[in-house]
Amino acid sequence: MELSRLPGFLLRRGVKAVIVILAIVVCNFLLIHAAPGDPASVIAGQSGAADERFLAQLREQFGLDRPFHVQLWIYLKGVLTLDLGFSHRQQQPVWGLISERLPATLLLTGAAFAFAVVAGVTLGTLAARRVGSWSDSIITVIALTFYATPLFWVGLMLVLFFSVWLEWLPSFGMGTVGVELHGIDAVLDVGKHLLLPAATLGLFYLAVYARLTRATMLEVADQDFVKTARAKGVPEGQVVRRHVLRNALLPVITFAGIQAGQLIGGSILVETVFAWPGIGRLAFDALLARDYAVLLGVFFCTSVMVVGFNLLTDLLYAVVDPRVEVEG
Amino acid sequence: MVLSRRGLIAAAATAPVLMRASDALAQGVAPRRGGTLQMMLTPEPPVLQIGVNQQGPTLAAAPKMFQGLLTFSKTLEPMPVLAKSWTISPDGKEYIFRLQENVKFHDGQPFTADDVVFSIMKFHMELAPRARAIFQLIETCEATDPHTVRIVLKQPFQPFLLMFDATAAAIVPKHLFDGRDYRTAPAVQRPVGTGPFKFTEWQRGNFVRMDRFEDYWKPGQPYLDTIIYRIIPDSQSRRLALESGQVMLSQASDIEPFDIPALRQRPNLEVSTDGWQYYSPLSWIELNHRVAPLNDARVRRAMSMAIDRNFIINRLWFGVGKPATNPVASTTRFHDANAKIAAFNVRAANELLDAAGFPRNAQGVRFTLKHIPLPYGEIWTRLSEYLRQAMRQIGIAFELESTDAGSWARRVGNWEYETTINFVYQFGDPTLGVERTYVSTNIQRVTFTNTGGYSNPQVDALFQQARNAAAAADRQRAFSEVQKILVEDVPQIWLTELAFPTIHDKKLHGVITTGLGVHKSFDDVFIAG
Numbered sequence: 001m002e003l004s005r006l007p008g009f010l011l012r013r014g015v016k017a018v019i020v021i022l023a024i025v026v027c028n029f030l031l032i033h034a035a036p037g038d039p040a041s042v043i044a045g046q047s048g049a050a051d052e053r054f055l056a057q058l059r060e061q062f063g064l065d066r067p068f069h070v071q072l073w074i075y076l077k078g079v080l081t082l083d084l085g086f087s088h089r090q091q092q093p094v095w096g097l098i099s100e101r102l103p104a105t106l107l108l109t110g111a112a113f114a115f116a117v118v119a120g121v122t123l124g125t126l127a128a129r130r131v132g133s134w135s136d137s138i139i140t141v142i143a144l145t146f147y148a149t150p151l152f153w154v155g156l157m158l159v160l161f162f163s164v165w166l167e168w169l170p171s172f173g174m175g176t177v178g179v180e181l182h183g184i185d186a187v188l189d190v191g192k193h194l195l196l197p198a199a200t201l202g203l204f205y206l207a208v209y210a211r212l213t214r215a216t217m218l219e220v221a222d223q224d225f226v227k228t229a230r231a232k233g234v235p236e237g238q239v240v241r242r243h244v245l246r247n248a249l250l251p252v253i254t255f256a257g258i259q260a261g262q263l264i265g266g267s268i269l270v271e272t273v274f275a276w277p278g279i280g281r282l283a284f285d286a287l288l289a290r291d292y293a294v295l296l297g298v299f300f301c302t303s304v305m306v307v308g309f310n311l312l313t314d315l316l317y318a319v320v321d322p323r324v325e326v327e328g
Numbered sequence: 329m330v331l332s333r334r335g336l337i338a339a340a341a342t343a344p345v346l347m348r349a350s351d352a353l354a355q356g357v358a359p360r361r362g363g364t365l366q367m368m369l370t371p372e373p374p375v376l377q378i379g380v381n382q383q384g385p386t387l388a389a390a391p392k393m394f395q396g397l398l399t400f401s402k403t404l405e406p407m408p409v410l411a412k413s414w415t416i417s418p419d420g421k422e423y424i425f426r427l428q429e430n431v432k433f434h435d436g437q438p439f440t441a442d443d444v445v446f447s448i449m450k451f452h453m454e455l456a457p458r459a460r461a462i463f464q465l466i467e468t469c470e471a472t473d474p475h476t477v478r479i480v481l482k483q484p485f486q487p488f489l490l491m492f493d494a495t496a497a498a499i500v501p502k503h504l505f506d507g508r509d510y511r512t513a514p515a516v517q518r519p520v521g522t523g524p525f526k527f528t529e530w531q532r533g534n535f536v537r538m539d540r541f542e543d544y545w546k547p548g549q550p551y552l553d554t555i556i557y558r559i560i561p562d563s564q565s566r567r568l569a570l571e572s573g574q575v576m577l578s579q580a581s582d583i584e585p586f587d588i589p590a591l592r593q594r595p596n597l598e599v600s601t602d603g604w605q606y607y608s609p610l611s612w613i614e615l616n617h618r619v620a621p622l623n624d625a626r627v628r629r630a631m632s633m634a635i636d637r638n639f640i641i642n643r644l645w646f647g648v649g650k651p652a653t654n655p656v657a658s659t660t661r662f663h664d665a666n667a668k669i670a671a672f673n674v675r676a677a678n679e680l681l682d683a684a685g686f687p688r689n690a691q692g693v694r695f696t697l698k699h700i701p702l703p704y705g706e707i708w709t710r711l712s713e714y715l716r717q718a719m720r721q722i723g724i725a726f727e728l729e730s731t732d733a734g735s736w737a738r739r740v741g742n743w744e745y746e747t748t749i750n751f752v753y754q755f756g757d758p759t760l761g762v763e764r765t766y767v768s769t770n771i772q773r774v775t776f777t778n779t780g781g782y783s784n785p786q787v788d789a790l791f792q793q794a795r796n797a798a799a800a801a802d803r804q805r806a807f808s809e810v811q812k813i814l815v816e817d818v819p820q821i822w823l824t825e826l827a828f829p830t831i832h833d834k835k836l837h838g839v840i841t842t843g844l845g846v847h848k849s850f851d852d853v854f855i856a857g
Binding site: 035036037038041042043044045046047049050051052053054055061087088089090091092097100101104152156159160163164167170171172173174177178271272273274275276277278281282285287288289290291 | 364366371372374375380381382383384456457458460461511512516517531532533534535537554556558559560561562564565568569571572574731732733734735736737738739740741764772773774775776777
């Protein structure tokens with residue numbers, strides 16, 4: 001990659017990204033408002049008693065009494081100035097609600113992501129090197145099992161095993177509440193709580209990476225340049241590392257790019273089962289409560305992440321495979 | 329226990345502290361200071377300022393921080409809280425409350441009669457529909473001295489006192505709300521009340537923490553140091569948290585009914601369904617009378633007769649709750665045990681429909697009705713699936729349409745449904761919690777009004793009579809009469825008197841002592857050593 005072409009590339013992609021994100025914001029806004037029910041009727045439906053004045057007050061407070069295009073315009077103006085609005089239901093600014101929950105989700109999905117990529121690629125490589133052997137069969141079967149098993153079920157089984165039977169790990173939450181912990185103790189405490197949810201979320205992706213790596217490595221291993229490398233006497237380990245794996249990684253990077261984009265939205269089930277206070281739950285609760293502003297805010301953050309990681313993936317291609325050039 | 333409780337209540341008007349102490353002694357365990365109580369809150373409420381929000385979880389958690397003038401025993405007798413005594417004039421129009429002295433809000437400001445007047449006449453009047461409907465009967469409400477409040481009603485209103493529990497009209501600090509927009513005032517995010525626990529921290533999606541209020545007005549109380557509500561969204565995870573001892577108490581819908589039999593087997597857990605007398609939730613199939621043939625009383629009666637309510641209680645709710653017998657729950661005042669809906673009888677139901685002129689077609693179906701299950705958990709879906717089977721036996725096809733809470737509220741509120749499930753709190757008195765579903769003056773496009781559109785002038789008149797009468801005997805006559813009419817007319821198909829299990833570690837004492845169960849302040853709850 002020629003570095004001189006980078007600024008132009010980033011500029012062109014940046015402009016495109018902004019347009020894409022704005023289009024997504026408008027689509028989300030339209031879709032959300034098309035869902036039946038509004039936050040006022042949800043609150044009335046859960047309050048045990050309501051009258052028409054109550055509904056009217058809430059709608060006025062939430063700004064729902066204004067014409068639709070005015071609501072859209074106000075929201076768009078907000079997004080353009082990076083103001084994600086205000087959740088009238090929770091009486092808090094949306095950005096505050098999201099940023100409060102963002103670290104928890106990034107920690108969970110980041111840990112799961114790292115675990116899945118490292119373990120998945122390693123297992124896939126092992127399986128491909130000994131294709132047809134018993135270790136290959138075991139890895140393939142395990143990968144297929146986790147790929148096919150519903151996440152929440154894996155989570156519940158892990159809880160049953162490690163929390164209920166063995167009593168080794170806590171079954172929910174992000175830390176021990178009600179006890180003051182400092183320094184290394186606090187880190188260990190969070191780590192203990194993180195283990196099960198991260199493993200649950202990671203196992204599914206691990207399966208994907210293992211299968212993907214194995215398949216592409218087998219494909220690459222048959223290519224002429226690998227045979228050439230072997231013929232000229234390159235040691236087997238180096239053949240695998242430098243020739244096979246490096247070329248086999250492109251599809252893995254593509255997939256990792258897609259997964260990274262979903263880092264903040266893709267863990268609703270795991271966050272639910274393990275009561276992890278992340279952003280997936282925030283979005284889900286906001287959806288049920290028709291808390292439009294919060295939901296749009298989460299969607300906005302997710303779309304920024306997806307667009308951002310796509311850009312990053314494209315740059316990574318060029319690093320891994322010099323034949324690929326960055327193009328706007 | 330019940331007999332002695334009445335005696336205690338009489339004494340309590342002058343010595344409430346004594347009564348609480350004797351309550352604990354009656355259990356044979358001496359209260360112990362200290363400890364952290366972890367429980368659960370489901371679903372997570374948007375704000376904890378009672379009044380601004382009146383959802384179930386708020387009503388359970390906020391009374392730890394806020395108090396009302398009164399609370400109510402299991403037989404719905406008033407018990408003193410912030411009001412140490414009260415008198416009612418013989419004509420039933422003048423109420424005088426004498427308040428506890430030396431009560432402080434969590435911010436150190438003293439609690440006075442001005443806070444009471446503000447809370448009733450401004451705060452709840454502006455915010456809470458239920459309080460507004462009752463408090464508009466008030467002609468004057470004034471602080472005659474810093475510790476006395478005098479309220480004069482425009483007309484006698486016998487259930488008036490029931491509106492003074494913390495969950496109906498919590499006393500809020502005037503100095504933090506007056507002159508501000510009540511919904512956006514800073515105190516909404518950091519609630520300040522007179523209760524035994526003060527708000528400390530709320531990590532959304534994770535937990536709410538409240539700590540012991542050192543200046544609480546009852547000497548020696550509360551016993552607990554800290555209360556922590558964990559937010560656990562998944563019902564199986566909640567069950568595991570309770571089983572593994574990570575939380576000590578579950579309430580309301582924390583635990584699905586089908587998990588109860590297993591929890592009953594645990595030797596360290598106590599399962600109770602007591603403490604719902606004030607709410608007495610009644611469930612029913614909500615019918616839209618604008619949809620033919622649901623406007624035909626014979627059809628409604630036949631549908632009601634096709635349902636085996638014992639099956640619902642025993643097989644779906646595993647013995648929690650009991651079959652409904654009429655529109656007034658048996659734990660609500662003025663319930664008339666003589667007014668009963670027709671018994672379960674599929675053959676008679678079929679004959680009734682035949683006679684009403686709804687023949688079966690080739691597939692054995694008389695007519696089809698759409699049905700929306702209540703979107704508040706798995707158990708309600710199971711109930712609707714049972715009802716579909718029950719209706720098929722009398723040739724009515726139920727088409728189930730799943731939806732979420734937002735759509736459900738919208739569709740019921742807009743009358744865009746044929747049949748659904750609903751359950752409604754009765755608040756101790758039919759005028760407060762039953763009337764609203766049946767009188768034609770309350771047909772509104774809002775949930776929990778008469779959304780079904782039932783209209784019967786006789787029923788309207790009787791509810792009005794019971795509302796306006798000052799004497800309990802006169803009210804009983806009108807309520808008995810209206811219950812007789814309603815069980816014949818079946819405007820809604822009552823199913824069960826719901827109860828929710830409170831499951832707690834046996835080390836925890838004093839959890840359910842009133843008719844409000846877990847909705848009380850917990851100042852007398854303690855963890856035995």
